[in-house]
Amino acid sequence: MDFEPYRGELVAYCYRMLGSFHEAEDLVQETMLRAWKARDRYDATRASVRTWLYRIATNACLTALEGRARRPLPSGLGAPGEDIGAPLTPALDVPWLEPFPDARHDAEARADLRLALVAALQVLPPRQRAVLVLREVLQFTAAEVADQLGTTAAAVNSALQRARGAVAEVGGADEVTEPGDPEVRAVVQRYVSAFEAADVPALVRLLTDDAVLEMPPVPLWYRGSRAYGRFLDRVFALRGTGWRMTVLTANGQPALAAYAPEPDGGHRLHSLQVVTVTGGRVARTVVFADPRVGEAFGLPARTDGDGFRPER
Structure with missing residues (x-):
């Protein structure tokens, strides 16, 4: 009995449930062992x-x-920040939501892996979370889900309605354009060019008026193109200019591996930035600075000069 063909979709499922790619891989390995x-x-x-x-x-x-x-993501914990100069102190006691490295596993329904939806799923009680994913994303019947959860089809349908309402309330059902869409690719490339040039006015022109910037494990987050731009001014003042970026995908969305300049001329991995593009503009950027995220995406910690350009 061969279970391997199911590994990718099971990792994606466990990720939706847990919000952690690392834990999802571990639980799928446990699932395979139990099944064997x-x-x-x-x-x-x-x-x-x-x-x-x-x-x-x-x-x-x-x-x-x-x-x-x-x-959670920072935006799920409180109001947006107003002080652009606030200390960037990580909250290491918070189990932050992690991004999903698309290239690691072949999973369908990438749109249902997007960060906003996975973050919204985390507010649901675990059994409601399972019902919503199993029914809405994976298309199991109510009877099949009832058998998996040891309950009735009527209870599954009731839980599904409650889960739908809760996700809609927190905004997890927003439409996100696919990363392969030509307009999205063009917006992302303009964002990369402007970021590498440290051209903050050009970056701000690519943002929606209420664009969100958040940076787990730092609990701060900002809303609005003006605050977003002012924070980028701070970043370039602190870390210098001459950044290098590589376009990837995460959670079925564009993602940017951002490398900050080093004094010796090389570049060191700073973060993985997952970008949401809607209506031809950047509506949200989630900047993941945890080193384990770079490891999950197979990103080198340091590069020499301008040479690093993984396949796009």
Whole structure:
């Protein structure tokens, strides 16, 4: 019995449930091990291998989430900041939401991995979270989900309605244009060019009026193109100009690996920036500065000169 063809979609599912790519990979490995040990008890007349694996993965996720705090983004914790010069102190006690490295696993439904939706899922109780993902994203029937959760189809449908309402209330259902869209690619390339040139006015012109900038693990976040631009002025004043960026994808969205200049002429990985483009402008940028994020995306910690340009 070969479980490997399901690994990618299971990692994506566990990521939606947990908000952590690293934990998702670990739980899928645990799911595979449990399935292998129980393979002699698998009943093909009751469920497909895929459905059976999702039942095991769901139980593993629900167990892992017992007593856990949700994984937020800074914008989910309070009001936007007003002081552009506020200390950039990481809140290392917060289990921050992590980005999903698209290139690591072949998972369908990339739009349903986008950061806003995954962040919205984290506000749901774990069982509602499972119902919403299993029904809406993965298209399991109410009866199948009821069997996976040990409940009734009526209870599943009720939980689904509550979950839909909660996600809509926190804004997780916003439309996001695909990263391969020509207009999106053009906007991202203009953003990269302006950032590498430290051209803050050009960057601001690419933003929506209410653009959001947030920077986990720093709990600060800012709203509005003016605040966004003023903060970038601060970044270039502190870290210098001559940055280098590489375009990737994360969560089915454009992402930028940002390398800050070093005194010796090289560049050091500063952050992975996940960008939301709507209506031809940048509406949100989430700047992940945790070194483990760079490792998950396979990004080198340092580059020499201008030579680093992974495949786009």
